[in-house]
Every structure is written in C-alpha cells, then in structure tokens.
Amino acid sequence: MNWMIYVYVVAMAGVCGLWTYFNFSRTYRSNLKHRLDPDKVGEWLNTSSSCPITSDVLVNKETAQCITQTKNNEHKKLGRLPGGMKLPGVAVLSPGRNEGNHIGKTMPALCEQKYDGQLRVVFIDDDSDDHTETVCAELIEEHKNLTILRNQGDLPRGWVGKCWALARGYEKLKEVETEASKRGIESAELICFTDADIHWKNQCLQGAVEHMMRNDADVVALFPTLKFGSTSEAIVQLQLMLALGVFYPFDKAMDPKHPDTLTTGAFILVKREWYDRIGGHNAVKGEVLDDIRLGITLKTAGAKVQIAMSGGLLWCRMYEGWWDMWEGLTKNAFAGLKYSYLRAIGLFGLTIFGTVLVPVYVIISLMLLSMNLGSWWAWCGSILASGAWLFQTRMMNAIRKMVTLNGWYALTMPIGCGIYLIILSASIWHNQFGGNIWKGRRYVRPAVS
Known part of the structure; x- marks a missing residue:
C-alpha cells in the first residue's frame, strides 16, 4: 500500500509541476501583451x-x-x-x-x-x-x-x-x-x-x-474576441483559447528564424x-x-x-450551437495535429492524466488523507493535487475574464477538455472512414495531403 502512495505522490508532483510551468511560462504571459489598442x-x-x-x-x-x-x-x-x-x-x-x-x-x-x-x-x-x-x-x-x-x-x-x-x-x-x-x-x-x-x-x-x-x-x-451563444460553446472553446495561450508562442510565430507561424x-x-x-x-x-x-x-x-x-x-x-461546433471542430481537430496518430496519442495522454483527472486526484488525496491522518506522504499528495487544481483554475479564470464570462467557467477545464477529446476521436474516425462534413461538403484526407 505504501509504495502505491509513493508513486501517487510522485505523479502528483509531476502534474502540479506541469501546471506551475504553464502558469508562469513566458508564452502565456507574452501572448497577452500582443494586442491592438482601439483607443490609440x-x-x-x-x-x-x-x-x-x-x-x-x-x-x-x-x-x-x-x-x-x-x-x-x-x-x-x-x-x-x-x-x-x-x-x-x-x-x-x-x-x-x-x-x-x-x-x-x-x-x-x-x-x-x-x-x-x-x-x-x-x-x-x-x-x-x-x-x-x-x-x-x-x-x-x-x-x-x-x-x-x-x-x-x-x-x-x-x-x-x-x-x-x-x-x-x-x-x-x-x-x-x-x-x-x-x-x-x-x-x-x-x-x-x-x-x-x-x-x-x-x-x-x-x-x-x-x-x-x-x-x-x-x-x-x-x-x-470570441462570443458564445450557449454554455457548451463557451466550455469547449475556452479550452482552445487556453491552448493558444500556452502552446503557441506569438514571439516564436513572428520569429523569422522559426519555420511555423499562426495566422x-x-x-x-x-x-x-x-x-x-x-x-x-x-x-x-x-x-x-x-x-x-x-x-x-x-x-x-x-x-x-x-x-x-x-x-x-x-x-x-x-x-x-452544439452541432455546428461539432461539425467545425471535427473537421479541424485531426488536421490541426497534421494527421499524426502519434501526436493524437500524446495529446490524449497529456489531457486525460494532466487535465481531465485533476479534480479526481483531489478527491483521491482527501480519501488517502482521511485514512492516513499522520502520513506525511498523504499530506504531500493532497497539497500537490490541490495545487495542480488551483493553478489550472487560475489560468482558466484569466481566460474567462478576457471574454467576460461568469466566474464558474474557471472550473470547467476538465469538462471542456474531456469533450474536446471526444470531438478529436470523432475527427480521427471520420477522417479514417469517409471524411468530415462541414456546411454540406465532405473533407477527406487525400485531398489535403
């Protein structure tokens, strides 16, 4: 039993470290500085x-x-x-x-x-x-x-x-x-x-x-600036906004020495x-x-x-609405990974274990703590899991403020990321078997090789 707790604490340290890095990453902070000022x-x-x-x-x-x-x-x-x-x-x-x-x-x-x-x-x-x-x-x-x-x-x-x-x-x-x-x-x-x-x-x-x-x-x-007509639109698209802020550095996208960009x-x-x-x-x-x-x-x-x-x-x-978003994102999700199954597997693993399950880690930590009140390892696991959730919520709170949504949207990252994984799964499936539909047209991979 003890070795399982040790492994769990090490895993929590990794998850908490990941979200600490995201919170204080240069990409996240610098992207927010690149904006036009309408008043000027x-x-x-x-x-x-x-x-x-x-x-x-x-x-x-x-x-x-x-x-x-x-x-x-x-x-x-x-x-x-x-x-x-x-x-x-x-x-x-x-x-x-x-x-x-x-x-x-x-x-x-x-x-x-x-x-x-x-x-x-x-x-x-x-x-x-x-x-x-x-x-x-x-x-x-x-x-x-x-x-x-x-x-x-x-x-x-x-x-x-x-x-x-x-x-x-x-x-x-x-x-x-x-x-x-x-x-x-x-x-x-x-x-x-x-x-x-x-x-x-x-x-x-x-x-x-x-x-x-x-x-x-x-x-x-x-x-x-994005506006939303339904709760489902907001929950899913907030995750895309966060991914943009964390994984796509504008400075690198504008650097002539770097081959990629983001238009x-x-x-x-x-x-x-x-x-x-x-x-x-x-x-x-x-x-x-x-x-x-x-x-x-x-x-x-x-x-x-x-x-x-x-x-x-x-x-x-x-x-x-939901079905319009489903069609649009299933068209783009796998294409955004350059049709790479390896990238898709990596994204699934990182998203499930590093994002979707974070609230579950907090519950597990509290259960371990209740069974091992004097255990130093149980306290460490609980603090690390809570820290990961706190940092995750902090980042989502900054994103939801940008689009002036209610405060409770700061807690929606695990739900939104879980839904996006379902959309990505459908995108991969449709791409493999017949292509994705968008506004009455079918998009198949051979046409976009």
Missing part, C-alpha cells in the same frame, strides 16, 4: 513629422525608421495623417457559405470602415443554398465599393472549397481593378482575407494597417506583392487549415509576420 488607432504618427506619408511607407526602410523615431519621441503630440494624405489601398476578400444570417451586418461593417485610404470589398458567395443571394442583392445596391461573386459549380480536383472561393474572388478583384484603372483608380496594394461571420469595428482596418507600418511587416494576422482566417492582411509571389491560394489549395498554411507559406518565402489579439476590434461567434 490613428494616434501613432506625429503630425509634424517630416516623414514622407505615401503608399511607399510599406516598403520604404527609411520611412519605417522615421516612423520608429517618431514613435519614440514621447513628448510630441501624435495625431492622424496630415494634409489629406492616404494610406495604401486595401482590397478585402471575404468568402462565405450559407452565411445569410451574418452578412447583413458584417458586409456593411467592412464597406464602411473609417480608413484613410481606398477600400474595396469582394464577397464570394460560395454556392450557398440559404437566403445569402437575397441578402447580397440588397447589399450591392447600398454599397458602391462592394463586389459580389457567386461561386458555383464543382470544385476542381485537389482544391478545398474556401481556397477555391478565394482564388476565384482574387481573379474577380483583378477584373474589377482593370475596369477601375480606366478611370484612373489605382489597384490595391494590400489584400485582406476575412471570414464572412467576422464582425469588424469601424477602426479595425486602420488599426491593422498602422500596426503593419509601425512594425515594417509584410503580413498581419489578428485574433478576434487565422478571421483576419489576414498581406502585402499584395507577397501574395502574388507565392502564387496566391494555389499554394495552399488542398489545405483544410488554409489560413495557417497560408501564413507558413508566406513566412517561408521570406515575409515578415506580425500577430496580435484584436483588442475588441474584431469579434465573432465561431459556431451557431
């Missing part, structure tokens, strides 16, 4: 500066250095662009399938951005079978900078739906720009990709372009020259996680990537 959008450039404010600001190293010097002169008053100068033109490409309930609000927000430059929006209706087409007919009459493309027909071999929609949307953009050039209107220098269910605040684009200029970046990816379909702003250089979405045409692969492809080609939390400038409800 448009206030970073000195109006009295002699910096040349032209579209060349995006590629001119001398200008970037001048901007940095201006930023460091804290005694000077900062303001918006002087003399009616304009920021580089931006074209926003937004694909959507069966998003009729969203685009009535999201598309006007895109078209009406408070942006000091030319803005064009292309919405790609990806063969929707809901009321999207009706909503599009109303939107096109109200917004002159909006172009709508109805993407119908079978997918070409080797393409996934969203990538094909964006490739078609880009070709449509070039057609529109060719006609506009006859009227002296220049083509966009920046391309922005955003999902059709993402809600933009009116300063979002301005803030992102300023962030790109300030950091002399070629790519900017923003993470939206999201909610918002990717890229210099057009770099997008053309990699061949557009043709470079990632078969990828289920096309947003991440697009960022990795751009970074591998030499583009400088910047990643940040949107600071409330973007928000979305990722899924509409």
